Every structure is written in C-alpha cells, then in structure tokens.
Amino acid sequence: MEAGIINVGYMQLSIVFIFIFIGGAVSVYHSLNIEYDMIIGAVRTCVQLFLLGYVLKVIFVLNNVWLVLLIFLFMTFFAARTVYSRVKDREISFFIPVSLSMSISFFIVAFIVTAVVVRVDPWWNPRYFIPLGGMVIGNSMNAVAIALERLLNELRSKRHEIEMKLCFGADYKEASIDIVANAMRSGMIPSINSMMAAGIVFIPGIMTGQIIAGADPALAIKYQIVVMLMLVGSTSISTLIVVLIVRKLCFGTGEQLLLRSRF
C-alpha cells in the first residue's frame, strides 16, 4: 500500500498556507475580524498534528495496551473539557458525570468496532483502536455539546411549562420528556445528515484516506460504512446517557427544577 502513496515534502506542504493567506486577506479586506482566529487555528492544526504523528509513531513501536488506553482516556478527557467549555450554563456541575459517561460509552463503541466488527487482534492494536476511537470521540463530542446546550437552554426557557406539568402531578421525566427529545434530536441531526449525504455530496474521510493510500475502493467502502454507523451509534449512546444524567442533575429530590433565572 505504502508504495502507491506520493510523498509530500515540507516545501510542498508550505504551499497550502496560501489558502490561509487568501482567507486572511479576505477577512482583513471585509473587516470580518476572523483572520486572527484563522492563523491561530492553522498553527494549532500544524503543531497538534505533527505532535500526533510522532506520538503515534512511538505508540505503534511500543505497542502496549496500557499506553493505548491511557491515550484513549486522555482524548476522552480532552473531549469532555471541550464540551464543558462550549456549554456556557454552569449552574449545574456536570463535568465529572459527563466525562465519566462519555468515556464509558466511547470505550464500548470503540471496543465493539475493533474487537467484534473489524476483528483486530489484539483488539487494542493502536493502528486501529486509536484512529477509530479518535473518530468516535471527536464526532460524539460535537453531538454531546450541542445536545447539552439545547437541554439546559430549554430547561431554562420552558421553566414555566415544566413547572405547570409538575404542579399537575407529573414526575420530572414526564415534565421534561419533549425537551429531552429535542435535545437528542439536535445532537443527532448532523450525523444523520452526513449518513444521508455520504457518497453523494462527499467522499467521506476514512475512504478518501484509504483510496489515496492505494486501497481497493470496495474495501474502503466497507470501512467507511463501519465508521459511519459506528459514529451514529456512539453519538446516540453518548448523547442519550449524558442528556439523561444531566437532566437528572437539574432536578432536586422533590422533583423540582433547580435551574433558576436571576430576577
């Protein structure tokens, strides 16, 4: 496979920075004020990916199960931190429950894919487990953040309606069932949409990589299907668990809504 791939030299790599300069120039010209973020983003991408490349090299050589799990945990923790920083509502402290439930659900999905579907031996083989696990974490992280944001938002804005239901004898689940559904839906829609558009609008990432690397497109398709379904599975499991746990945290022992607006 490796024989088929053309090497990209550092000189050639630097040419892609032209795209950033074009984008930055447009931003300056129209005073969009995003040139600064674009440059930071580009630099971070380079630094982080170079680091990742070297870390992966080391991990592949060491080939140790504990190291693989440690990396996986680190990625999950970082994803949970990203979710935490994106959700502005801090009245309920959800960081620990969210990171726990994210790591458990991500691990289950990544394990099933490597051990049961792809049948990698051993299941933690870093060549498979880390990139697949990374995709699970990255995609689900977005879904969890969107769903959580929506959940807390609606619990606040629909407080009147929730309390009306509570007052008529609803339990906290009955009083918030449509809000949970909305939050789940908004978290899931991006990955469902990408399933709908896969192969028509775009050639998905893992397939692009494998085709460029010289793999048979028929094999690349199979991997892509595994990945897409795996992502839908992990986004739905992690979103559901996180949404249900955080909802529970938002209600007190007397089934009253704890989130309150200052008035």
Add this chain to the structure above:
Amino acid sequence: MNAQNIIEFNCVTFAYFADTVIFKDLSIKLDEGVFYLIKGVSGAGKSSFFRLINRLEEPDSGEIFFKGKSVSSYRPSVLRRSILYIQQTPLAIDASVRDNLLFPFSFKSNRNLLKPADDKLMLYLDDFCLQGVSLDSNAINLSTGQLQRICFIRGLLLSPDVILLDEPTSALDKNTCSIVESMAAQMCLKYGKTVLMASHKGFESEQEYEVLELSKQTVKKRN
C-alpha cells in the same frame, strides 16, 4: 398538632440567593377550609410562599407540614396534586379545551384517578361562567380570563385539598377580574377547598376573608 391545621410553617428560612432572603424564621399555621387572601408588594415572596408549600422550592432551614406530616415525606407528585398551585400566567397546551382539562390524567401518578366524562366537564364550564366555550374549541384561542378559569377547573378535577392561586387577576381588566375573584371564592365556599390567593392589588370584599400580610421576611395574620 391540631388536626385542622392543614398547612404549618415551622421556623422556615428561605433565600433565593444568599443576598436575597425572602423569609426568616417564618412560623404560621393555616386552617382547613378557609379562604386566605395573601397580600404583599411585588417581590415580598408571595410566589415563594406558594412554591415552598408545594415543594417547587426547598427551605434553607425549618420545616413545612401538610396535614401534620412534613411535605418532604409525601411523594412529590401526590403532594402537588393535593396542594394545587395555579400559576400566575395560565398556560394552555395547543389542543382542545377538553384535552387541556384532561391532560393531567395522562401522568403516571394520576392514572388511578377517574377521568371525568364530558357532561361533568360541561357542568364545570357552566359553573365557572364559561357557557359559550365548547369542549372541542382550541384552548389557545381563549382570552386570558377564560383560560384562567379553565386552569381553575383543571385543578379542581384532580380533587386537591388546597388550591394556591398566584395573582390570578393580575393580567385581567376590572370586569373579568371580579368574575375570576368570585370563582376563586367559589372554590372555597362551594367546593370546600382551602384556598390561598395572592394579590398585590386590593380585593373587593377583603373583610370577608382572612388576610395574610407578607412583609419584612415574614407572614402575619391580620386581625
């Protein structure tokens, strides 16, 4: 404790945030079957008083009793069905008047209650001066005054012991206001409920009722 005290506050302290204390060491006993008018300026804690009784808020210290037992010893859904809190702004679901009246019966804890038939609902509508309202019309199209009375009926259908009315007349004109006030009185006089009604405005026939005044972080009975 006296059996006819339906609600009792024992040294209750409650603050929304550390800097806004609403009640401090509040102790008060309320009798069964009485109509209480709760007066106090906005922000004095009329809503908080109600929300503490039906446990939408928890006191920071002290205890609240309903029929001699701590409110926290009841299942929340049962407590709230027995002490029915009707919010200031009536809220309808986008459905027929019938569905609005009956939707509390869809909740798990109310499923063992007998769902009233249409003729009973019609009687209630008559009783609350809503003769022109059809059970099949959409509740969203009703006026606030009508909707407020629909909420009264919706509450009564669950056969509560106590009804808490939070400023039911605040959004109404003078004419509708007196209708709603007399309907509120009716829930006590005709249906025998203990009614607590909050109002920052005056009440037309104040001298007929027990008046509770909320101020300075406490509640006092006016004699």
